[in-house]
Amino acid sequence: MKKKIGIVLTIALLLLSACGTKDAIVISGKPWTEQFILPYILGTYIEEKTDYQVKYEDGLGEVAIMTPAIEKGEIDLYVEYTGTGLKDVLKEESEAGESAESVYKRVKAGYEEKFDVTWLEPLGFENGYTLAYDQDRHRGDTYSDLAKSSEQEAMVFGAPHAFYERKGDGYEDLIKVYDFTFSDTKSLDPNVMYEAVKNGDVDLIPAFTTDSRIQLFDLGTTEDDLDFFPKYDAAPVVRQETLKEFPELKKVLNELGGKISAEDMLDMNARVDLDEEKPEDVAREFLIEKGLIEK
Secondary structure, eight states: OHHHHHHHHHHHHHHHHHHHSOSSEEEEOOSSHHHHHHHHHHHHHHHHHSSOOEEEETTOOSHHHHHHHHHHTSOOEEEEEHHHIIIIISOOOOOTTOOHHHHHHHHHHHHHHHHSEEEOOOOSOBOOEEEEEETTTOOOSBHHHHHHHHTTTTOEEEEOHHHHHOSSSSHHHHHHHHOOOOSEEEEOOTTTHHHHHHHTSOSBEEEETTOTHHHHTTEEOOBOTTOOSOOOBEEEEEEHHHHHHSTTHHHHHHTTTTOOOHHHHHHHHHHHHTTOOOHHHHHHHHHHHTTSSOO
């Protein structure tokens, strides 16, 4: 009888163990072009270099959704930006002119302590903010240049709703640091704000530096001359438990460190946005062109 009980317990433990072992790494991203491409760069490279299986959760949501999803283990891995992690997630302030390395070290330590999630090697490009405008209507090389003319030209500012709610690097702090005086503000979907500024519906938007629509609409961009925004270096963030379950993962993903330039990312975004290519095809071709995987 004791022997039978022992066998039953052993089987039960094996079943529980099997249930607790993941059969695939779940990679996700945010709901915009760059974040549709990056998961396939990571996933394709993982599958080419290991025996691990990958599953994708495309366009899961913005940072408010992604952070709890990775903390709870609903996803294992996605690409985040250091400034977003620092400001929006950890609620820490950046210092004017703070180095990319300093911001990276702070978010890495904060995520490990708070979420049991770590940051791997940055991929090589920054997707930060630039204030963009229609060059037929306005001129300026820096944020300060535009701030000086904002009242005189009765500029209208347009941005996604979330930008107006951000603390530290959002609208309220921006107009304080640079002394902007706008005649009006509008909340815009991030997918339409580039066209809105080109059409003259608004005069100024907080554009993303690797967004291909800056080129598409021939928008002017400006320098953050007072270092208002922190660095926004792109890097994979991954659950530490996942790294334990898949011991080759950290080494393999770190091989992508520094391999994607801002020009590379801008080109890939354009191929999806303008040429209507599939993100997974663009990702694979990038890896082949860089000699990271075989054709």
